[in-house]
Amino acid sequence: MGDKNKADTSLNPKQRSRREFLENAGTTAALASAVPVLGISTAQAQSDTESTAAKTRIQLTVNGSRHSVDVEDRWTLVEVLRDQLDLTGTKIGCDRSECGACTVIMNGKPVYSCSQLAVWADGAQVTTVEGLASGGQLSAVQQAFVENNGPQCGFCTPGQLMTATALLSNNATPNADEVKQALVGNLCRCSNYNAIVEAVVMAGERSGGAA
Amino acid sequence: MKAFTNINVSSIDEAVSAATQASSNGQSVAFSGGGTDLLQQLKDGTDTSDVVINLRNVDGAKEISSASGITRIGGLITLDELSNSGLNDVLTQAAASVGTPQIRNVATLSGNVTQRPWCWYYRNGFNCYKAGGDECFSVTGENQQHAIYGGGPSYIVHPSDLAPALAALGASFIVAGPDGERTVNANDFFVMPSQDPARENSLASGELLVGVSLPTPAANSVSHYHKIMDREAWTHAEVSVAAVLTMNGEIIESASIVLGGVATVPWKLTAVESYLVGRQLSADVVTMAGQMAIAGARPLAKNGHKVPMTSAAVERTLLALVNG
Numbered sequence: 001m002g003d004k005n006k007a008d009t010s011l012n013p014k015q016r017s018r019r020e021f022l023e024n025a026g027t028t029a030a031l032a033s034a035v036p037v038l039g040i041s042t043a044q045a046q047s048d049t050e051s052t053a054a055k056t057r058i059q060l061t062v063n064g065s066r067h068s069v070d071v072e073d074r075w076t077l078v079e080v081l082r083d084q085l086d087l088t089g090t091k092i093g094c095d096r097s098e099c100g101a102c103t104v105i106m107n108g109k110p111v112y113s114c115s116q117l118a119v120w121a122d123g124a125q126v127t128t129v130e131g132l133a134s135g136g137q138l139s140a141v142q143q144a145f146v147e148n149n150g151p152q153c154g155f156c157t158p159g160q161l162m163t164a165t166a167l168l169s170n171n172a173t174p175n176a177d178e179v180k181q182a183l184v185g186n187l188c189r190c191s192n193y194n195a196i197v198e199a200v201v202m203a204g205e206r207s208g209g210a211a
Numbered sequence: 212m213k214a215f216t217n218i219n220v221s222s223i224d225e226a227v228s229a230a231t232q233a234s235s236n237g238q239s240v241a242f243s244g245g246g247t248d249l250l251q252q253l254k255d256g257t258d259t260s261d262v263v264i265n266l267r268n269v270d271g272a273k274e275i276s277s278a279s280g281i282t283r284i285g286g287l288i289t290l291d292e293l294s295n296s297g298l299n300d301v302l303t304q305a306a307a308s309v310g311t312p313q314i315r316n317v318a319t320l321s322g323n324v325t326q327r328p329w330c331w332y333y334r335n336g337f338n339c340y341k342a343g344g345d346e347c348f349s350v351t352g353e354n355q356q357h358a359i360y361g362g363g364p365s366y367i368v369h370p371s372d373l374a375p376a377l378a379a380l381g382a383s384f385i386v387a388g389p390d391g392e393r394t395v396n397a398n399d400f401f402v403m404p405s406q407d408p409a410r411e412n413s414l415a416s417g418e419l420l421v422g423v424s425l426p427t428p429a430a431n432s433v434s435h436y437h438k439i440m441d442r443e444a445w446t447h448a449e450v451s452v453a454a455v456l457t458m459n460g461e462i463i464e465s466a467s468i469v470l471g472g473v474a475t476v477p478w479k480l481t482a483v484e485s486y487l488v489g490r491q492l493s494a495d496v497v498t499m500a501g502q503m504a505i506a507g508a509r510p511l512a513k514n515g516h517k518v519p520m521t522s523a524a525v526e527r528t529l530l531a532l533v534n535g
Contacts, residue, residue, distance in 0.1 A: 056217075076212075100313065112313045115246065117217060163313070
């Protein structure tokens with residue numbers, strides 16, 4: 001699945017990221033018993049396939065860094081973020097605008113990156129969850145998520161954080177109702193909504209919108 | 212997702228030419244505003260377009276302008292922009308009721324009005340009328356969310372929230388195509404399945420909705436959009452009511468009441484409108500309007516709940532205007 005040629009084949013997850021661990025564990029399992037490789041994402045499987053399809057060069061500014069990327073017309077923004085730019089913080093949940101796990105901030109507004117083609121985002125300013133912390137310092141809303149146990153399984157958290165960040169930049173100190181309204185497009189299968197809403201309200205109260 | 216070619220255009224003329232060119236090459240074409248629903252259909256295979264024409268960079272396609280008593284709204288305006296536009300309450304409330312903030316940030320007026328139905332048979336790849344087949348699977352199937360007005364031979368409900376609001380406001384629909392621009396009223400824009408079961412509107416191949424024009428509301432007009440859903444967010448209406456009244460003091464001078472979520476097209480309640488004219492909105496009048504609203508309802512086996520729901524929704528909409 002990967003083309004990363006990792007030399008380290010030990011399975012000690014402490015020394016590597018969860019993602020690297022999963023990738024190597026999957027490869028090992030596949031070699032040993034030919035069971036299906038652990039799927040990191042179907043999008044990755046698609047874009048790793050050798051393709052002769054025409055590509056278009058687009059410019060994206062992601063978390064302040066400019067990228068020039070050659071993309072197929074059918075690639076979605078989240079596929080390019082994850083598979084071409086290695087920004088795997090943004091998750092693919094439903095891949096159909098229903099769950100919000102893929103939410104990024106594009107040109108100042110939260111959008112579902114699973115439902116935007118990368119070619120439509122040419123020239124866009126994109127912020128992903130990797131762009132929230134600064135100098136090793138969590139953003140106010142990230143810190144509040146930690147303190148309120150906002151993440152339970154954590155899969156929806158990057159999307160929740162992006163929508164909350166966009167809300168706080170428009171409404172410095174939202175109340176709980178306003179937070180619920182803003183986060184209505186981000187589902188949490190663990191149903192940890194109370195903690196998430198409390199975290200966003202706390203972040204607003206603390207920072208007065210400088211989240 | 213299947214392979215296709217994306218074409219970015221910067222004008223409506225370019226969009227129409229690109230579509231004409233693609234069609235002459237034997238390719239099928241989809242126009243894309245926000246693209247949210249289109250991409251879902253392309254992923255699912257319920258839309259098999261070879262060419263996607265991206266309209267988001269079209270100059271001047273989302274402007275609102277007013278002149279000589281007519282307000283024109285560009286079709287590429289996003290639902291978020293429309294909901295904050297300060298235009299008629301019924302329109303801004305309808306726009307704000309769609310989907311989620313992430314969807315409203317990209318979804319457009321034109322896309323909302325011309326989206327394909329959300330019937331679960333059609334969306335799951337059944338070869339029904341809407342997919343070019345010759346059957347409506349809801350008739351003897353799971354028809355909880357299907358039409359109680361205007362059905363046959365297809366029983367989809369028109370999925371748009373903006374469509375009933377626009378119809379209630381007396382909007383005209385501005386259509387661009389290879390032969391230039393044409394303007395049609397709601398009656399001629401939305402198409403009953405008895406006229407063409409495969410389509411929901413009269414857009415011909417290569418045509419697209421580029422905007423709407425509305426008579427600027429009179430100072431004495433009030434309006435409201437009321438939407439009932441089976442969950443609190445991110446879904447289509449079980450039933451919705453768009454109401455526009457012009458008032459002379461307490462007396463209703465004119466009324467326009469259109470239903471969403473229960474009919475194959477935005478469903479105008481002509482009898483209720485006539486009944487309301489010249490009356491005051493008392494409790495009795497509101498109750499009578501609710502009862503008259505369902506006189507023509509023809510429920511299927513499993514969507515009978517929509518009948519009393521429609522009656523109640525009409526009452527609540529009118530009460531909201533009394534209390535407004």
